[in-house]
Amino acid sequence: MAHEIPVTEPRVRGKRPPQGDPVVDRAFALLGAFDARRRSMTLGELARRSGIPTSSTLRLAGRLVAWGALERDAEGRYSIGLRLWEVASLAPRAQGLKQVAMPYMGDLEEVTRQHVLLAVRDGDQGLLVERLSSHLAMPVLYRVGGRLPLHSTGVGLVLLAYAESEFQEEVLGRPLVHEPEKVAVSPAALRRTLAAIRQDGLHVLRRRAPQPLVSVAAPVFGADDRIAAALSVVVPLEHAEPRLLGPAVRTAARAISRGLGAQRSIGLVPAP
CATH class of the missing domain: 3.30.450.40 (GAF domain)
Structure with a gap:
C-alpha cells in the first residue's frame, strides 16, 4: 500500500508565515478607534476599542507616537497627532x-x-x-x-x-x-x-x-x-x-x- 507524501507549501524567501493581522492593519485599527466622541483614550480604552491585546497596543502606540501619528499627554491618554493631519492635508x-x-x-x-x-x-x-x-x-x-x-x-x-x-x-x-x-x-x-x-x-x-x-x-x-x-x-x-x-x-x-x-x-x- 502506497503511503501518501504530505505536500507542503514552498516557503517564499523573506516572507513570514501568517500570524494574525499584519502590523500595518493593527496600526490602522488603532487610528480608526478614534472618532468625534472619543478624541482621547487611555491605553486600556484604545486596546478595547481596537480589539488588539494591551501589550501589542502599547508597542504599536509607542511607534505611532514616535512618528507623530499619535500624541500622549501627561496623564497617559492618547490622541491623534498633528503629523497625521499634516499628511492628510496633502490629499x-x-x-x-x-x-x-x-x-x-x-x-x-x-x-x-x-x-x-x-x-x-x-x-x-x-x-x-x-x-x-x-x-x-x-x-x-x-x-x-x-x-x-x-x-x-x-x-x-x-x-x-x-x-x-x-x-x-x-x-x-x-x-x-x-x-x-x-x-x-x-x-x-x-x-x-x-x-x-x-x-x-x-x-x-x-x-x-x-x-x-x-x-x-x-x-x-x-x-x-x-x-x-x-x-x-x-x-x-x-x-x-x-x-x-x-x-x-x-x-x-x-x-x-x-x-x-x-x-x-x-x-x-x-x-x-
Missing part, C-alpha cells in the same frame, strides 16, 4: 478642490452668517472636507473630516443624485432610515428626489430635529464633467429664504466647477 482630491472653493465659500458665509459645507463622496458616505461657520451660527451635527449619510443630508443627496446609476440602485435597494429622525426612507420617494435634483441642479432639505434647519445644496463638477463635490449652506428654519439662497448656492457651485475645469453648466449635466 490631492480635497486640496485642489478646497483651494478653488474657499473664496466662494467665504462669500456665502459672509452673506448667510451661518454654515457653508463642502463635501465629497467617499465610498457609500459623504465626507465633509471643509466647513466655514460664523461664530453666531446654529449648532450642526457634522464636523470637518466627519462622515455624512448620503440619503438624508443636503450635500449627501446631491452627491447621490449624480453618482453612477449602479451605485444609486445599490443604495435604493437597502433599508434606509432618515438620520437623526429615525424615520424609514421610501425608495420611491428617494428616487423622485434624486431625479428632481438632477433636473434642478439644486436641493432644498428642511429638517425639524434636532433643530429646525434648511440646507440648500448644489453639485460641483470637475474637469471630467462628473460630480466632484457638493456645496451647501445650512441656516435656521426661521431665517431661511430658499428663493434667495438657491441662486446664490448654485452660482457659487458653478463658479467652483469652472475653476476645476468643468465645461457644462450645473443643471445641464445628464443623469448618470
